Every structure is written in structure tokens, then in C-alpha cells.
Amino acid sequence: MLAYRHLFHAGNFADVFKHALLTRLLIALGKKDKPFFYLDTHAGIGRYDLNHEWAQKLAEHRDGIARLWERTDIPGPLEPYMACVRAENAGGRLRWYPGSPRIARAFLRPGDRAELTELNRDDANALGKLFDGDRQVHVHLMDGYQALKAFLPPKERRGLVLIDSSFDRAREFARLTDALATAHRRWASGVYALWYPLMDGTAMHAFERGVVATGIRRILKLELSVLPEGWNESLRGCGLLLVNPPYGLEDEARKMLPWLWRTLSEERTGGTEVRWVVPE
16 A cells, blocks of 8 residues: 555546546635635645656656646636646646645635645655645645544535545455445535546446445546546546535536546547436
């Protein structure tokens, strides 16, 4: 588990998908006056140098954020995400990629706060330095699933929990489902965003059945695949399960994801899906 380093994959198509949707969730939370709470369970280092030798080894950002970097036809719902990326690259050349903590910080208002947890000690130290002195952001060396028990329910009535496991352990789908059920019992009104990789059909059906069996309502599934089903040489696609998605998010996703698919997919394979797993 601790061997995983997101720097090898920073800025890839999965990051673009996940972070573009994250910005829409944060914008929706910011539309109401009362403060909100943000919890990032697998926070990483927060900011990634795409020139680092680890990032260059696979260079996955070339088929991810680099495909959007110089586009002049970015759809309106994607502009806030691109603004976050541009803010890290003041010189106009793509080098730095913001992780979810950095993106979330851009949308925190004075009364909002964020708790960031990371289990890898080196990554947690790097994350802590990035937010050193920031009174609205707190970094913890902690297992992400334990963080759900430590920080939920928050004092705020509104907020977002991002669970973004690296999926480098066995039974991670079951662990993710159990964690969601536990967290939802503690804080049923929160918005939850669960990232997951697309695997074989048997695993995906089992995951969905497990989520439905929790009894949680209002679960929206968003998926993007850039390679054909059955591809197993690399990550072919990923998804977000959203519990209690804000009003309007479904419509935004239906507009954003087809454009992302056309921009990021290989030879127009794969596709997108927006579907309610469990409605109201």
C-alpha cells in the first residue's frame, strides 16, 4: 500500500475526470452562504511536478491534462477546473498539476475548512509543507478510512467527502463499500464522492450490488472509459459514485463527459455513463 506514488500517474485522464467533477461539486457547495466541510481521505502530496523523473517515466499526463492544455474550445463547466491548473503554471507552460487538496483549497471561502489525510509519511510531510500556516486546512498522517470515523460528523451541516483510494490492495471494492456505509451512518447529509477504476464486468457488478445493499439512497454513477472493454494492459477507465449529489450536477456531467471522452479517448473507444444506481 505505501509503495504507491501518484506522481507516476499525475495529470492522467483519470485525474482530469475526477478533478473536473470535483470542481463542480465544490462550486455547488459554495452557492449557499453557510460554511462547508471538506474531507480528503487519500490526499497525496497536493501538487505534482510533471517534469519529475517519476512523472516522466510513464508520462501519463500527455494523454490527460496535456490534451486540454492548449485547447480553445473548453466547455464552460470545465473552465473552473482549467483555471486551477493554469494557476499552478503562471508561465504558461504546463509543468505543475494540482491534486485534489490544491483544487479544493481554491474553492474554500473564509468560513470553510478542509481536513486532509495521507498515510504515507513522506507524502504527508510534503502535503503539510504545502499548507503550512493555512488555518483553514489541516493535514494528518492517518489512514483514510480511519479518518471517516475521526472527522465525521463535522460541526458543519454541509460538506463533501472525497474517498480516492489507490486500489493497490486486495478487496478494495469491499473496503470502499463498507467505509461508505459506516460514514453515511455517521453523517447522512454529506456529499460523498468515491473514485474507482473500471475493472472486469464481474468485479463491477459485484461492487454495484454491494453499494445498493447498503440501503443508501441518492447514488449517482459517473464513468469515463478511454479504452475498449476488456483492455487490461493499463487503466481503461474510471468512475465516481456520488451520494447526495448537488442539484444540477447530473446535467453538468451529461454535458462535460462526452466532450472529455472525445478529447481523451483512444480512437474513439470506450465511452461515458451517467446513471442513478439508487434514486431518491
